[in-house]
Amino acid sequence: MTRKLFVSACLIAAALAACGGDDSGGSLAPAAATVGDERITTDEVNQEVDNFKGTAEFDRLAEQQDAESLTRQFEQATLARLIRRAVITPEAEQLGVEVGADEIDQRIEQIKGQLPDEAAFQKALDERGLTLGDVEQLVRDQLLEEKLRTEVTADAGPAEEEIRRIYEDNPQRFTETHMQHILIESADDALANKLSKQLQAAPEAKLDSLFSDLAKKYSIDPAAKQNGGDLGFQADGQLVAQLEDAADKLDIGEVSQPVQSEFGLHIIWVLERRKQSFEQAKATLQQELAASGGEEAWQDFLVEAYKNADVEVNPKYGELDLSTQTIVNASDKDTPGAEAPDEGSGG
Numbered sequence: 001m002t003r004k005l006f007v008s009a010c011l012i013a014a015a016l017a018a019c020g021g022d023d024s025g026g027s028l029a030p031a032a033a034t035v036g037d038e039r040i041t042t043d044e045v046n047q048e049v050d051n052f053k054g055t056a057e058f059d060r061l062a063e064q065q066d067a068e069s070l071t072r073q074f075e076q077a078t079l080a081r082l083i084r085r086a087v088i089t090p091e092a093e094q095l096g097v098e099v100g101a102d103e104i105d106q107r108i109e110q111i112k113g114q115l116p117d118e119a120a121f122q123k124a125l126d127e128r129g130l131t132l133g134d135v136e137q138l139v140r141d142q143l144l145e146e147k148l149r150t151e152v153t154a155d156a157g158p159a160e161e162e163i164r165r166i167y168e169d170n171p172q173r174f175t176e177t178h179m180q181h182i183l184i185e186s187a188d189d190a191l192a193n194k195l196s197k198q199l200q201a202a203p204e205a206k207l208d209s210l211f212s213d214l215a216k217k218y219s220i221d222p223a224a225k226q227n228g229g230d231l232g233f234q235a236d237g238q239l240v241a242q243l244e245d246a247a248d249k250l251d252i253g254e255v256s257q258p259v260q261s262e263f264g265l266h267i268i269w270v271l272e273r274r275k276q277s278f279e280q281a282k283a284t285l286q287q288e289l290a291a292s293g294g295e296e297a298w299q300d301f302l303v304e305a306y307k308n309a310d311v312e313v314n315p316k317y318g319e320l321d322l323s324t325q326t327i328v329n330a331s332d333k334d335t336p337g338a339e340a341p342d343e344g345s346g347g
Contacts (some may be wrong), residue, residue, distance in 0.1 A: 013108075033313045034081050035086035040079065042168075042314070048078045055129040063095060076327035079317050085141055087093045087309045092148045092281060099143045107139045108132075149294075158289035166289075167281050174276040176233040177247050180211055182267040183221040184258070191218065191263040192258035199255045199267065207255075211269055220264060233274065299323075 031039045051059050052074050061070055092098070115121045156218065167174060184192040195214055195303055202210050212228030215221075219229055242261040247268055250256055256268040292313065313320050319330040 007009070030295060031314060032085050032317060033311065035083055035104070035309050035311050037254060038086050040082045040086065042316075043081065045075060045079050045317075048077050051129040052078075056127040057129070076318055080325065080327045081141075083311055083320070083327075084145075086112060087305050087311065088141075088145055090309075091305050092144050095148065095151055097144065097148045097151055099140050099147065103143055104136055104139050111135075111139075122232075126258075126329065144204075146155065149298050153294035153297045158286060158293055162289065163282055163285045164278065166285055168277050171275065172248075173236045174281045175273055176234045176235050176276065177273050178271040179231050179247055180229040180269045180271065181221070181231060181293065182211070182215045182219045182224070183263060184218060184265040184267070185220060186264050188263060190260065192267060196258055197269050199269065204253065207301070211255075214324075235276075242266075 016311075018171040028328050030042045032042045032045045033040045049071060053071065058067075059068070060073075112118065112121045115124065125131065182195060184195070195218060199207065199211055199214070212230075213226040215229030219225075221229065231239070234244075238264070239247075239259045242259055243266055246259040246266070247270055250268065252270055252272055254270055256266075258265040258267055260266075302325055306320070306322055306325060311320055313327060315330065318327045321328045
């Protein structure tokens with residue numbers, strides 16, 4: 001748990017959405033949006049916008065961008081968050097997903113734990129125009145969405161055939177290379193070239209001890225003093241690109257010319273290569289594919305939920321981008337005085 005948790009709990013939706021004051025709006029207030037039969041009033045949105053404009057957070061952000069643009073972004077983010085709550089809550093209820101008070105308390109304690117003390121927590125709330133009740137509601141929304149997402153994506157894992165296809169189509173990715181290296185200061189290219197030639201000319205039977213001795217004596221990599229520059233088996237993507245590219249071009253037993261990287265000049269010796277078995281690679285691929293498949297399943301679920309919820313947005317605020325579930329400007333001609341969505345006699 002990191003400080004990002006505090007940001008996500010308090011500034012949900014593009015780090016701009018915050019909450020302040022009562023969520024209830026006047027029953028006769030115009031609708032900022034409707035979600036089925038539920039109305040989100042302009043009073044609700046305006047109250048949060050006004051609260052935000054009176055905070056130190058607004059003042060800080062307004063120094064970095066136009067205040068009018070900032071207000072517009074916050075207004076749209078606030079409405080998007082309220083719509084999201086109205087869409088997700090009934091979906092969660094339908095699937096039996098609930099959030100208990102103890103779960104909310106535990107998450108808030110985790111947030112507090114990232115700050116020095118209770119006073120610092122309260123100061124952070126004050127700067128954003130938040131009350132503890134606001135944070136509890138935001139945390140509830142966050143937890144409900146997390147649990148709903150887990151429920152929705154539970155069966156989104158990849159098929160065995162897909163995992164094996166990726167494994168077989170990417171042999172380089174699952175090949176590990178055992179190598180040793182000597183790292184020399186970039187400015188000392190003469191020494192690097194000298195050592196490289198010495199190692200390349202060494203008899204195979206003496207190369208092991210010679211490489212280790214030279215690494216311990218000359219390498220600026222602190223670990224070389226203990227391990228003789230032995231990097232062990234390295235999988236694709238674990239080392240800087242220059243080392244990996246150079247190692248890929250070497251045969252087993254071959255010593256490289258000096259290779260430049262951001263750290264200095266490397267002399268590489270490739271000792272052996274081995275390929276991860278399918279079973280070894282399977283867990284990693286499952287995790288990666290489950291994440292991407294889960295994200296796709298979640299986004300598909302959200303889009304369908306928004307469609308079924310019959311969301312309408314007052315053009316004053318822009319329009320709903322269904323693919324991102326955000327409120328965006330329809331055009332430069334969005335007019336602040338636009339009519340509310342058609343809601344019968346409830347205007």
